[in-house]
Amino acid sequence: MTALTMPARPDADGDASPRPIPWRRMAGVTWRQHRAALASVAVLLGALAVWLWRMGVPLHQAYAAAVACHPAASAACQDLVGGFNSSADGHFMGSKGPGGVLLQVLPALIGAFVGAPVLARELETGTFRFAWTQGFVRWRWALGKLVLLAVVLAVATAAFGALVAWYFQPYGGASPQVPGLFENSPFGDLFSLREVTFPAWTVAAFAIAALAGMLIRRVVPAIVATLAVYAGLAFATAGLLREHYLTPLVTTAVSLPGASTAWVIGQWSTLNGRFAYAGDPPLNLVNQYCGSNSGAKGGPPGAVFTQCLAPHGYVQWTSYQPTSRLWPFQWIEGGWLLALSALLIAVTVWLVQRRAA
Amino acid sequence: MTALTTPSLPDSEDDADPRPLPWRRMAGVTWRQHRAALVGMAVLLGALAVWLWIVGASAHHAWAAATACRPVGSADCQDLAAAFNGTWDAMSIPAVLLQVVPALIGAFTGAPVLARELETGTFRFAWTQGFGRRRWVLAKLVALATVLAAAGTAFGALVSWGFQPFSALGNQDLGLYGDSPLVGQFSLREVTFPAWTLTAFAAGALAGMLIRRVVPAIAAALATYAGLAIAAAGLLRERYLPALVTSNPNVPGTAWIIGQWWTKGGRFAFAGNPSPSLVGQFCNFPQSGVSKTGGGLSGAAPAPAPTIQQCLAPHGYVQWTSYQPTSRLWPFQWIEGGWLLALSVLLIAATIWLVHRRAA
Secondary structure, eight states: TOOOOOOOOOOTOSSSSSSOTTHHHHHHHHHHHHHHHHHHHHHHHHHHOOOOOHHHHHHHHHHHHHOOOSSSSSSHHHHHHHHHHHHHHHHHHSSSSHHHHTHHHHHHHHHHHHHHHHHHHHHHHTTTHHHTTTTTTTTHHHHHHHHHHOOOOOOOHHHHHHHHHHHHHHGGOOOOOOTTTTOOOOSSSSGOOOOOTHHHHHHHHHHHHHHHHHHOOOHHHHHHHHHHHHHHHHIIIIIIGGGGGSSOOOOOOOOOOTTGSSEEEEEEEEEEEEEESSSSSHHHHHHSSSSSTTTTTTSSSHHHHHEEEEEEEOOOEEEOOOOHHHHHHHHHHHHHHHHHHHHHHHHHHHHHHEEEE | OOOOOOOOOOOOOOOOSOOOOOOOHHHHHHHHHHHHHHHHHHHHHHHHEEEEEEEEHHHHHHHHHHHSSSSSSHHHHHHHHHHHHHHHHHHHHHHHHTTTTHHHHHHHHHHHHHHHHHHHHHHHHHHTTOOOOOHHHHHHHHHHHHHHHHHHHHHHHHHHHGGGGOTTTTTGGGOOOOOOOSTGGGSSSSSSSHHEEEEHHHHHHHHHHOOOOHHHHHHHHHHHHHHHHHHHHIIIIIGOOOOOHHHHOOOOOSEEEEEEEEEEEEEEEESSSSHHHHHHHHSOOOOOSSSTTTTTTOTTTOOOHHHHHHHHHTTTTTEEEEEEOOGHHHHHHHHHHHHHHHHHHHHHHHHHHHHHHSSS
16 A cells, blocks of 8 residues: 555646647537537528628629719719619618618627636536546636637638628729719728628627636626627727727828728818817808808818818818728737737636636 | 314415415515626616716707707808717717617516526525415516616616707708607617517516526527517518608608609609609709718708709609608607517516426
């Protein structure tokens, strides 16, 4: 009994198991534990994809017909342009419709409902006592599940984001200019739903949810906490961060290059090289230099005022993000969200390892 | 031993307890079990209410300034109108996102009521109390539904107040943004907000009883709610009452335009707006391709529609509009609130029947 030196069973906490179990075994376990969530995500995204596809094909056809029509000023071409434009305005999934805004909740819901149960469900039901004492070692258990699920979510949502980007492409311009054709900036509401940003936001929600689950240890409160944190992050990004990704360009040109698709950050005017006013000119200036009926109906009043104030030394400056920065901005937002997600997952795994079994 | 006739413990299945426990005892139990959900709801609605109060007050101020401005059309007034329209820019996206609030509140409160007891096994204890399982479930569901409805009504009243300037009569004439109160925030008002919340709550409770797990029940309730809301907004709502039809071009700007079509010589000619080519043929003004639907998105451009109607009328074209007048706002509210309430009662009744039927 005293000389018995057989190695004890490897300590569950020990990182250096003699013969580590291969990682790929974890895939089967992960699938069995989370197949309901993954199947639901697949059904949801699949149904939405079919719906978007069925609406997107006629939309692209209407756009192609309007662009290909020559001569552009003819009545027949104007009919085609009018038909396309009415889809932007009145349609539920038009560029101005509420559908695009409602899609914003998708990454949050997907990430929260998949991510929160990963650890919280094990902790809530007590099964973590079994799962974390397997030979696979608990930190590898948590890391394997989190990384695998994050990759699956990222792939699925990247495909869906590509479809969203395709659907809204006709509204984004970046094509031969046709007079009167509706255009909208790709930096608008739908910026966060494209190929790069959709998976990035989904993975961020997933990582927030996993950490919340580890901290709160109950599934439903973790989901709620995730939705709250995500909402704060999304509003802060859209309202404060995004316009500062790159230094905006500044121009004195009255009509911007790619006028209707650039993202105008701010406008101000100078007089003799010194700041005069921000935004629209004050009333007394307008009354002084612009005629009484200059407040043109139908057009943006700013352009008219700029023209009549220019001879008096007022120069209007516009800071804007050009449309060509769409992809840099996509990668910047995708990059910091991915870094944030990796950090959150690392913290989660560290907490799993640290927690007394 | 044989003559011992003291009553045995009242059977938990038996509704006719000799001395039924008072209902109000259930209030304390319900609060203790669901206080986290209720507090979460209060925090969410409270934060949104503060935001709504701030933006709503600024919208009211801007509206009052813009409508009081004389003479209409001066640069001064146009500035005020632009300032008012600017307040809408800040509210338009959150206004759409508010639509998910009833779904989230209802699903997150309703799904755990039964699913959590069933998932954790505590139903074996809860349902065998002297209170009786049917009364247990009924008391919890009704108490929570009442609290949700009261909170939802208060919040809905605030939503109505906050968005009131954007559906005021005569906005379009002043170049102000305006939309029909029957569209936009229709489902977020005093009557419909609590009704939709209750529906999500009842759907969550029933889904919890059927699925017996909280998270899938929440997901199912959200999916059901989304389908129901899309069907109601896209198909049902415009048919609550038969739409009025008129050939008068001056439909009030706050009416809800259901459809527009044109006839020529008493026969149907085309739907929607006249094509630019037709306009170009009969009307002598350069027609831009910009659409001019009745959506009233920009109050800046007064609709050129009357002009088009005037120049097409001599050629026999008559424009017909089917619409729901603004005066139907309250009938519509009560119709939608009514059927949603009936649906909620039905779902709760089905839930209680399932609870009663299930073998303990």
